[in-house]
Amino acid sequence: MQEQLGGLRVLLTNQRRAAELGAALARRGAAIVDAPVLSIVPHADDDELTDRTRDLIADPPDVLVVTTGVGLRGWVEAADAAGLATDLLAALADTQIVARGPKAKGAILQAGLSAAWTAESETAAEVGEYLLAQGVEGRHVAVQHHGSGDDGLDALFADAGARVTPVVVYRVGPSPDPAAVARGIDLVADKQVDAVVFTSAPMAAEFLDRARSHGRFEEVVAACHPQGDVLAAAVGPVTAGPLQAVGIEPIVPDRYRLGALVRELVKALAPRAAARVHTPAGTLMVRTRAAHLEGRPLPLTPAGLAVLRLLAQAQGAVVTRAAILAELPGDSTNPHTAEMAVARLREAPGLRPLVQTVVKRGYRLDVLPDDVPPENVRTANMLPDEVRNDPMLDPSRPRAEQGAHP
Structure with missing residues (x-):
C-alpha cells in the first residue's frame, strides 16, 4: 500500500477530519502538508447553536432536513452538553425528518428518531425537489447545516412560503495558521506538491482568495490546470464549484465521502508515483x-x-x-x-x-x-x-x- 503514493506530496486545506484524511493518504505513502484555510468553531462551545436549540424546543419545526450524519450527532452532543438533549429529541418526535443520504438517515435512527424520507442521490437538490413537491408554504422548516453554506435550501424553502430556521452545527472562522496557508499556496504555485485537496466549498473559495491576496492566483490556477502538474481534488460537486468557476476541473468521487475521495486520489496519482522496474x-x-x-x-x-x-x-x-x-x-x-x-x-x-x-x-x-x-x-x-x-x-x-x- 505504501508504494501507491510513495514520494508524492499532497496538500490538505481542511481542518476538520484532516487527521483522518491525512492518515489514509499517508498509509499509501504520500507525504502530507497541512494548510487549513479555515478554522472550525466546535459545536460544544458555540453559544449560537445552543440558543437556536432552545428556540426549536420552544417552537418545534414541522420539517427537519438533516444534511449530514456527523452534523446531527454533533448537534445532539452539543444539546447534551447544555442539558437540552432530552428536550430536543422530544420536540422532534413528531417532526417530519428528511435525510440527505444514508449516513444522515443512520444518525437519525441512532438518535432514536425516524426518517420519513431519504435522498438516495445525497444531494441538496433532490431534498429540495422532494419537499417542494409536497409543498412547504406556511410550514416551519428547520435545516441542519454542516458548517458553512446551505446549498441554497434556506432560500429555496423561504421563496416557497416556508418559515425557515437554519441550524449551523459548526461554524467556520479564520485560518489557525495563516503562514501555513501562504506556504501551501507557494507550494501549489511552484508545483512542489502533486495534489491539493478540498473538502468544502468555503475552503476552496478561501484558498483562491488567499492566493489572490498573496499575488500568486494565476500561478495556482495554471498549476492546477488539467494539463498542469498539480492535481486538484474536491469531495463533491458543491465543493468543486469555486474551483470550476476559475477554470480548475478537480477530480470528484461518485460518492461524496472521504473514503471515495482517497480512492479517486490513489487512482489518479498512482501513475505519477513511481516507475518500477526489476533489475x-x-x-x-x-x-x-x-x-x-x-x-x-x-x-x-x-x-x-x-x-x-x-x-x-x-x-x-x-x-x-x-x-x-x-x-x-x-x-x-x-x-x-x-x-x-x-x-x-x-x-x-x-x-x-x-x-x-x-x-x-x-x-x-x-x-x-x-x-x-x-x-x-x-x-x-x-x-x-x-x-x-x-x-x-x-x-x-x-x-x-x-x-x-x-
Whole structure:
C-alpha cells in the first residue's frame, strides 16, 4: 500500500477530519502538508447553536432536513452538553425528518428518531425537489447545516412560503495558521506538491482568495490546470464549484465521502508515483522526488532523478541523448551535457552496472525480463562492461541481429 503514493506530496486545506484524511493518504505513502484555510468553531462551545436549540424546543419545526450524519450527532452532543438533549429529541418526535443520504438517515435512527424520507442521490437538490413537491408554504422548516453554506435550501424553502430556521452545527472562522496557508499556496504555485485537496466549498473559495491576496492566483490556477502538474481534488460537486468557476476541473468521487475521495486520489496519482522496474541489483522505484534501489534511498540530484525516471519508464529500451537533454534543466543542445548527467547518475550506489551505454544510440537500464527467473538473468548479466554495453546486446534489436557472446 505504501508504494501507491510513495514520494508524492499532497496538500490538505481542511481542518476538520484532516487527521483522518491525512492518515489514509499517508498509509499509501504520500507525504502530507497541512494548510487549513479555515478554522472550525466546535459545536460544544458555540453559544449560537445552543440558543437556536432552545428556540426549536420552544417552537418545534414541522420539517427537519438533516444534511449530514456527523452534523446531527454533533448537534445532539452539543444539546447534551447544555442539558437540552432530552428536550430536543422530544420536540422532534413528531417532526417530519428528511435525510440527505444514508449516513444522515443512520444518525437519525441512532438518535432514536425516524426518517420519513431519504435522498438516495445525497444531494441538496433532490431534498429540495422532494419537499417542494409536497409543498412547504406556511410550514416551519428547520435545516441542519454542516458548517458553512446551505446549498441554497434556506432560500429555496423561504421563496416557497416556508418559515425557515437554519441550524449551523459548526461554524467556520479564520485560518489557525495563516503562514501555513501562504506556504501551501507557494507550494501549489511552484508545483512542489502533486495534489491539493478540498473538502468544502468555503475552503476552496478561501484558498483562491488567499492566493489572490498573496499575488500568486494565476500561478495556482495554471498549476492546477488539467494539463498542469498539480492535481486538484474536491469531495463533491458543491465543493468543486469555486474551483470550476476559475477554470480548475478537480477530480470528484461518485460518492461524496472521504473514503471515495482517497480512492479517486490513489487512482489518479498512482501513475505519477513511481516507475518500477526489476533489475539484477533488485527492484528500482523511481518516484517524483526520490528513488530507491531494493528499498535503499539513492542520493540523486533533481537532474539525476529526471534521467533515471526516463530510463526506468523506458523499461530497458534505449533512451537517446536527445531525450535525456530534453529532461534536463536549461536549454542545452550539447550531447556532452547528457553524457555528464549520466556519469553523475552512475555515481549513485548500485547504479553503475545498471546504467548501460548503447554505442551511438544512447543509454538503457539493465532490466530483467518478466518471464525469466531472476536467478538465471543475474547470472547472464555477470559480464564485463565492454560486453554488457555492446549495442548488439540491445534487447530492443531483433533477436537475429543480436551477437553471440560467450
